[in-house]
Amino acid sequence: MRQSEFRQAVSDEFGAAYGRVVAGDLVIAELGDRTADDALRAGLSARDVWLALCRATDVPEARRHGVGLPTPRS
Numbered sequence: 001m002r003q004s005e006f007r008q009a010v011s012d013e014f015g016a017a018y019g020r021v022v023a024g025d026l027v028i029a030e031l032g033d034r035t036a037d038d039a040l041r042a043g044l045s046a047r048d049v050w051l052a053l054c055r056a057t058d059v060p061e062a063r064r065h066g067v068g069l070p071t072p073r074s
Helices: 003-014 016-025 036-041 046-056
Strands: none
Touching: 003 016, 003 036, 003 046, 016 036, 036 046
């Protein structure tokens, strides 16, 4: 997953404005007590950050692949 795909997935799941707030303000323990934006700046993979954000916000597993992204392989 590229960062642009991460941004699109966040926007699709949470809406553009709220998605920016979630990515920039929600501190996630799984990401080392960082926000998603901080984790990306620190070099964590966009996919790992997206999945951690999904778990932290209870996004159903069926939607964790993100709109327009390939469905995870079985």
